[in-house]
Amino acid sequence: MTPGSKLALRREYDIVLMGATGYTGALIAEHIATNLPTDLKWAISGTSRSKLEHLAEKLTKFGDRIQPAIEVVSVEDGVRLASIIGQARVCISAVLYSLAGEQIVRACVEERTDYVDCASTPVIIQAWIRKYHDKARKNKVALIHACGASIAPLDLMVWLAAREIDEKWSLKIRDVTLRLDEINTNISGGTLRSIIGHAALAPKLVKETQSPSALCPVTHTGEPSAIAGVHHNPSLGWLAASSLTADQDRALIYRTWGLLQDTDNSYGPSFSFNEYEKASSVLGGLGLFLRSYLIAFIMSLARIPFLRNFVISRTPAAGSGPDAEAAKSVPVSMEATAVADERGSLGSKSPKIADVKFLYPNGYYPVTALFMAQAAASLLFKRRLEGNITGGCLTPAILGSDFVERTQSVGVQWTVQLQDS
Ligand SMILES: NC(=O)c1ccc[n+]([C@@H]2O[C@H](COP(=O)([O-])OP(=O)(O)OC[C@H]3O[C@@H](n4cnc5c(N)ncnc54)[C@H](OP(=O)(O)O)[C@@H]3O)[C@@H](O)[C@H]2O)c1
Numbered sequence: 001m002t003p004g005s006k007l008a009l010r011r012e013y014d015i016v017l018m019g020a021t022g023y024t025g026a027l028i029a030e031h032i033a034t035n036l037p038t039d040l041k042w043a044i045s046g047t048s049r050s051k052l053e054h055l056a057e058k059l060t061k062f063g064d065r066i067q068p069a070i071e072v073v074s075v076e077d078g079v080r081l082a083s084i085i086g087q088a089r090v091c092i093s094a095v096l097y098s099l100a101g102e103q104i105v106r107a108c109v110e111e112r113t114d115y116v117d118c119a120s121t122p123v124i125i126q127a128w129i130r131k132y133h134d135k136a137r138k139n140k141v142a143l144i145h146a147c148g149a150s151i152a153p154l155d156l157m158v159w160l161a162a163r164e165i166d167e168k169w170s171l172k173i174r175d176v177t178l179r180l181d182e183i184n185t186n187i188s189g190g191t192l193r194s195i196i197g198h199a200a201l202a203p204k205l206v207k208e209t210q211s212p213s214a215l216c217p218v219t220h221t222g223e224p225s226a227i228a229g230v231h232h233n234p235s236l237g238w239l240a241a242s243s244l245t246a247d248q249d250r251a252l253i254y255r256t257w258g259l260l261q262d263t264d265n266s267y268g269p270s271f272s273f274n275e276y277e278k279a280s281s282v283l284g285g286l287g288l289f290l291r292s293y294l295i296a297f298i299m300s301l302a303r304i305p306f307l308r309n310f311v312i313s314r315t316p317a318a319g320s321g322p323d324a325e326a327a328k329s330v331p332v333s334m335e336a337t338a339v340a341d342e343r344g345s346l347g348s349k350s351p352k353i354a355d356v357k358f359l360y361p362n363g364y365y366p367v368t369a370l371f372m373a374q375a376a377a378s379l380l381f382k383r384r385l386e387g388n389i390t391g392g393c394l395t396p397a398i399l400g401s402d403f404v405e406r407t408q409s410v411g412v413q414w415t416v417q418l419q420d421s
Pocket residue numbers: 018019020021022023024025046047048051073074075076094095096097098099100118119120147148149150151188189190191192194195317318319320321365368
């Protein structure tokens with residue numbers, strides 16, 4: 001399906017937003033109402049009519065535009081779900097993915113509706129890849145996974161570094177080192193439920209699905225190259241290998257690498273990615289390790305059913321999370337340095353490097369909403385997928401430059417600097 005195809009034009013909605021009454025879903029709805037064209041035909045969907053009507057009422061304050069239709073459905077009602085998704089050109093899913101995610105993915109593949117989510121758990125994404133990637137490719141449906149704040153900026157920073165190095169020096173990339181500046185501690189009820197659900201999984205399964213090639217269409221043969229402990233990087237300062245998300249983020253970024261392998265947009269055969277946390281000093285880095293061990297220990301308690309059920313019973317209801325001020329209070333920022341792969345090229349004296357910075361000043365959930373809505377807009381209005389890909393289980397970077405430009409136009413700051421001295 002391409003924008004403007006007969007199939008796409010016959011559909012009643014440009015976008016349907018599933019899970020609109022959730023914490024993230026409501027922010028996505030607000031972003032759409034504030035930033036997408038006023039003649040956009042869209043629908044908000046969830047299980048509760050009263051919650052949807054309340055949201056629709058709030059959305060009227062965002063001005064003179066086509067207001068969203070209300071579609072009440074629970075994902076257990078497969079026939080109605082398919083009929084709603086089949087009326088839309090793009091579906092955004094902001095439901096709890098472990099409970100209600102798969103039914104929506106399946107309906108999108110069958111109804112040939114492009115799709116965006118912010119699922120970032122490799123266990124879930126690997127299961128979807130195994131079940132739906134081939135059919136989505138055959139049906140030319142783009143399923144953009146992991147399009148939230150936890151993965152999309154990282155994935156796009158690597159993609160930007162690869163593009164800039166290719167354009168400037170006609171080289172592929174080798175090692176990418178990324179520094180996370182803050183971890184988001186202001187979390188929503190849905191995120192907390194996802195974290196608890198993930199922590200309760202068997203450690204062996206989690207480890208397997210986070211291995212470098214677990215989500216990759218081809219095997220990544222590079223040796224693990226993360227530097228253990230605390231070290232100093234000339235561009236990025238003190239770094240601690242204490243990030244609890246480093247392995248899962250690498251697995252998703254290697255999926256992008258694998259999807260682009262053998263295309264004009266390939267990162268190259270020597271690509272590797274390592275993620276660290278920003279440390280103030282060696283001592284500060286040790287403090288980050290202590291914090292990570294403590295969080296990992298607390299999360300391991302979720303494997304005890306009694307404790308897990310107790311915590312879940314006290315988790316805030318769907319739709320709850322930090323208030324608007326708190327949600328915006330912590331900027332999302334990170335920086336990466338990518339080294340060009342010059343092995344095989346003659347006469348190189350100093351490494352050629354791309355430094356990429358990402359900054360969104362107004363918080364983790366607002367930028368997740370921004371990414372999800374703008375990814376949907378990119379699929380709707382442009383649908384230019386990298387590497388001439390036409391469909392499948394994909395990653396945010398596959399939306400390429402159109403996606404980067406759209407996020408930039410609504411407040412994301414991307415900075416790229418090239419150095420070869
Ligand atoms: N990776 C990232 O960067 C990132 C960032 C933000 C969020 N997330 C993920 O996004 C997901 C949503 O988080 P949240 O905090 O927004 O969750 P939430 O507030 O609990 O909202 C969940 C939504 O799912 C809907 N839902 C639940 N069961 C359903 C069913 N059977 N059929 C249809 N809809 C159903 C709920 O609808 P009702 O209200 O009608 O029950 C609600 O709208 C979580 O998995 C979270 O981990 C990821």
